[in-house]
Amino acid sequence: xxxxxxxxxxxxxxxxxxxxxxxxxxxxxxxxxxxxxxxxxxxxxxxxxxxxxxxxxxxxxxxxxxxxxxxxxxxxxxxxxxxxxxxxxxxxxxxxxxxxxxxxxxxxxxxxxxxxxxxxxxxxxxxxxxxxxxxxxxxxxxxxxxxxxxxxxxxxxxxxxxxxxxxxxxxxxxxxxxxxxxxxxxxxxxxxxxxxxxxxxxxxxxxxxxxxxxxxxxxxxxxxxxxxxxxxxxxxxxxxxxxxxxxxxxxxxxxxxxxxxxxxxxxxxxxxxxxxxxxxxxxxxxxxxxxxxxxxxxxxxxxxxxxxxxxxxxxxxxxxxxxxxxxxxxxxxxxxxxxxxxxxxxxxxxxxxxxxx
Amino acid sequence: xxxxxxxxxxxxxxxxxxxxxxxxxxxxxxxxxxxxxxxxxxxxxxxxxxxxxxxxxxxxxxxxxxxxxxxxxxxxxxxxxxxxxxxxxxxxxxxxxxxxxxxxxxxxxxxxxxxxxxxxxxxxxxxxxxxxxxxxxxxxxxxxxxxxxxxxxxxxxxxxxxxxxxxxxxxxxxxxxxxxxxxxxxxxxxxxxxxxxxxxxxxxxxxxxxxxxxxxxxxxxxxxxxxxxxxxxxxxxxxxxxxxxxxxxxxxxxxxxxxxxxxxxxxxxxxxxxxxxxxxxxxxxxxxxxxxxxxxxxxxxxxxxxxxxxxxxxxxxxxx
Numbered sequence: 001x002x003x004x005x006x007x008x009x010x011x012x013x014x015x016x017x018x019x020x021x022x023x024x025x026x027x028x029x030x031x032x033x034x035x036x037x038x039x040x041x042x043x044x045x046x047x048x049x050x051x052x053x054x055x056x057x058x059x060x061x062x063x064x065x066x067x068x069x070x071x072x073x074x075x076x077x078x079x080x081x082x083x084x085x086x087x088x089x090x091x092x093x094x095x096x097x098x099x100x101x102x103x104x105x106x107x108x109x110x111x112x113x114x115x116x117x118x119x120x121x122x123x124x125x126x127x128x129x130x131x132x133x134x135x136x137x138x139x140x141x142x143x144x145x146x147x148x149x150x151x152x153x154x155x156x157x158x159x160x161x162x163x164x165x166x167x168x169x170x171x172x173x174x175x176x177x178x179x180x181x182x183x184x185x186x187x188x189x190x191x192x193x194x195x196x197x198x199x200x201x202x203x204x205x206x207x208x209x210x211x212x213x214x215x216x217x218x219x220x221x222x223x224x225x226x227x228x229x230x231x232x233x234x235x236x237x238x239x240x241x242x243x244x245x246x247x248x249x250x251x252x253x254x255x256x257x258x259x260x261x262x263x264x265x266x267x268x269x270x271x272x273x274x275x276x277x278x279x280x281x282x283x284x285x286x287x288x289x290x291x292x293x294x295x296x297x298x299x300x301x302x303x304x305x306x307x308x309x310x311x312x313x314x315x316x317x318x319x320x321x322x323x324x325x326x327x328x329x330x331x332x333x334x335x336x337x338x339x340x341x342x343x344x345x346x347x348x349x350x351x352x353x354x355x356x357x
Numbered sequence: 358x359x360x361x362x363x364x365x366x367x368x369x370x371x372x373x374x375x376x377x378x379x380x381x382x383x384x385x386x387x388x389x390x391x392x393x394x395x396x397x398x399x400x401x402x403x404x405x406x407x408x409x410x411x412x413x414x415x416x417x418x419x420x421x422x423x424x425x426x427x428x429x430x431x432x433x434x435x436x437x438x439x440x441x442x443x444x445x446x447x448x449x450x451x452x453x454x455x456x457x458x459x460x461x462x463x464x465x466x467x468x469x470x471x472x473x474x475x476x477x478x479x480x481x482x483x484x485x486x487x488x489x490x491x492x493x494x495x496x497x498x499x500x501x502x503x504x505x506x507x508x509x510x511x512x513x514x515x516x517x518x519x520x521x522x523x524x525x526x527x528x529x530x531x532x533x534x535x536x537x538x539x540x541x542x543x544x545x546x547x548x549x550x551x552x553x554x555x556x557x558x559x560x561x562x563x564x565x566x567x568x569x570x571x572x573x574x575x576x577x578x579x580x581x582x583x584x585x586x587x588x589x590x591x592x593x594x595x596x597x598x599x600x601x602x603x604x605x606x607x608x609x610x611x612x613x614x615x616x617x618x619x620x621x622x623x624x625x626x627x628x629x630x631x632x633x634x635x636x637x638x639x640x641x642x643x644x645x646x647x648x649x650x651x652x653x654x655x656x657x658x659x660x661x662x663x664x665x666x667x668x669x670x671x672x673x674x675x676x677x
Contacts, residue, residue, distance in 0.1 A: 028366045028368065028540040028542075029366045029540075029542065029543050030542050030543065031541060031542030031543070031544065031545065031573060031574050032542075033573060033574055033575045034542050034543065034544070034574045034575070034582070037574075037575055037580070037581075037582060040580065041581075051580045064535070066537075067371050067373045067535060067537040067539065074573065076577065077573055077574075077575040077576070077577040077580070078575050078580055079580050080576075080577070080578060080579055080580025080581075081577055081580075082577055082578040123371070123537040123538055123539055123540065124535055124536065124537040124538075125535075125536070127444065128444060128445070128446075128535060129535055132533055132535070136377065136379060136529075136531045137379070137381070137385055137389070137410075137497065137529065138410045138467075138468070138497050139468060139497075140531060140533070141496060141497050141498050141531065142447065142448055142468065142469065142470070142497060142498070143444060143445070143446040143447045144447070144455060144468060145444055148438055148440055148455045149455075151438030151439075151455070152436050152437065152438045152455055152457060152468075153436075154438070155436045155437055155438055155481070156435075156436040159436065159481045196439070196441060198438045198439065198440050198441075198455070199438060199439035199441070199476055200438070201438075243416035245408075245410070245412065245416070245465065246457065246466075246468055247409075247410075247435075247457050247459075247465045247466030247467055247468060248408065248416055248465045251436065
């Protein structure tokens, strides 16, 4: 057998390696390149590839976290960017950098890609920083922070009878209990649900703020199998966006996620694993519904973003964690989801499959 | 503290402020000018929905929409969240509710703040009305907030509006300020600390042996950590230069002056500096220079000629 079980694209492309940092509240002693570089070395070592052998490099990050323009150029020092490499960057979560790299491999312009993402939230106040990504005319002047916007969505879910506060607390508890087995997670084990941050969301419903980085390597065709014993084939990937006005949307649903999932072929066959980028417990409720996930699916066995949510890397980590489960035989067909923007504004869905056993 | 403890990482406040000047299209201009004049406008789609706040293109069909209507300043809360600890710049500095409000006559909801005594006084479906700001400029903050309201709708149905106002607002200045605490990390902390002792240190790549100054912790050629600290200089060689003829604002340097790339002795690449102590038209490639420190300065103020013979071109051509 030479490829994944289902294939809808010009080339078979797989995630062949994944690495991430230990996610921590602060990393003052590390510049961004010092934080990213060990992760790059680990993901390269997993495949035996050298930096100069990578066909395309793409990264995801945001200048607003660091408070500096073109901050991503500094982390290129960790890649080995001389002699010149084929490189690109997205000013959002690295899951979208992975999508760009996947497109590059589909065109045949490259056979391998290094995708990495990082975020240091510790220099600033991430709740305030994220208000600057909002519509500058109607929203940004009011400084509604990310927790407040998620809380509006949570209340809409409560009013619609889609969940209740004990159910949200159970999502938070399950995530952090699962994260006990994840040495990279920032919050693990028995974490108190705490007080309201913005009601109805309590501390436990919100992701930890932290610094971290992640990287994956993509490879096409037979090369993927040479680099990895059990490649995680990307059998479908798509991303969609909601209208940006929050008041235009039904906050209890995520039609963009559902459309992306349909285009990625998620509904063609069952999945056993879902890595969901739901930074708030209430958003897992929305995503489970949009993706039609039943109780038999292992949701965020890594602990998910409630256990570690490094900005701009957490979505890429979902793809990486799903792929890693396929690599080690713990999953045969997994869905990974990444989000960006307030209240699940933008959503990317990838379906990953291992070779049949 | 043991001898092996790394030095304390430097930290400093970093403020990023940007007053973006943004122009408004016809729809947003009418909406924000309307708020200044205590009028709330929406826009009507081809299928008859009224969007408040208004947008210029139908989010479903992408058709251009310009059909303005006036809606009421009263409405109904569609969802809410109680904000016990308001953050800087938010509409109220006492605890308040974030609300999405569907104004009477509108089919979509507007985000804003609701002034209420506590969460028990807020519910989905409650009636509210606009509290106008005392001073209005044509911005979303012309709505100071919403407040609970028991009365009837101020208007039964949206009324057509021509969007024409005296002295319309055509732009906004989106002020923003973000406060950070910047830490340069281990490598640059060591560099800055050495400068305070009037020394310049770089870091050597363990693979290609090039010495980077200032060091950033990684060799961009090899993609590996540079950990081997090396003191370079103090003297160096001008590898290239330019003559600056435009006086910068707030800079107390007479023009023309020379700005140069200087390869400090032992460094694998050049850094920037101003050349002084020599007429501007006598600076040349290969000129040997040394740093001049001013009292209390955290970096060399400028570089001046050492008086040595010029460096041979072959000695620095790889560093240009």
